[in-house]
Amino acid sequence: MTMTESSSSLVQQFRFEVVYRPTAAGGIDTVWTQPNSNREVRDRHMVKTADGLAGTYLVGDAGEWLACDWRPPPLLVPHTLDLQRTWAIDSACDHAEGTRQLHEHLTGTLKITGTRQATVDGRPHTVWVVHREWRMDTTEAKSSSKSYETMTADAWWAPQLREFVKETVDGVMYF
Helix, strand or coil: CCCCCCCCCEEEEEEEEEEEEECCCCCEEEEEECCCCCCEEEEEEEEECCCEEEEEEEECCCCCCEECCCECCCEEEECCCCCCCEEEEEEEEEEEECCEEEEEEEEEEEEEEEEEEEEECCEEEEEEEEEEEEEEEEEECCCCCEEEEEEEEEEEEECCCCEEEEEEEEEEEEC
16 A cells, blocks of 8 residues: 555644653653643653753653664664754664554654753753654554655754653554
């Protein structure tokens, strides 16, 4: 099955607003919420790598999280922050969801587009805006059925805090 952006198989447009919470182990968990909904979705944990912070994502829905060991972990924030710096991600993982065996493939580009001022816990901080455009392709092993989603996000990185402080994600899911 071939999928295109103009396909009539569009299933859902979505928007998430993201809150970041430090973990006891020194990483960061994210909690995604849908505006006008009290549904909370926990999605991503970030870990330090030689290049910066990378994501070790969880796949699924609220209460049904399945670990997905991304190879290589997608770089979310490089150690060196330079305006207009651009980098690509290309990462994959395999996991089971019930009896289904799934292959996930994440590709995209990220770019530092500027700086802003933000107040966090009553204190001013300079944040770096990281713009993300990526695509997640999913293939089910048994049926070879495919789906994908495209996402665009602007995330505010506070280097003094070593965490993101704001992010809005827009996307579309295709089946």
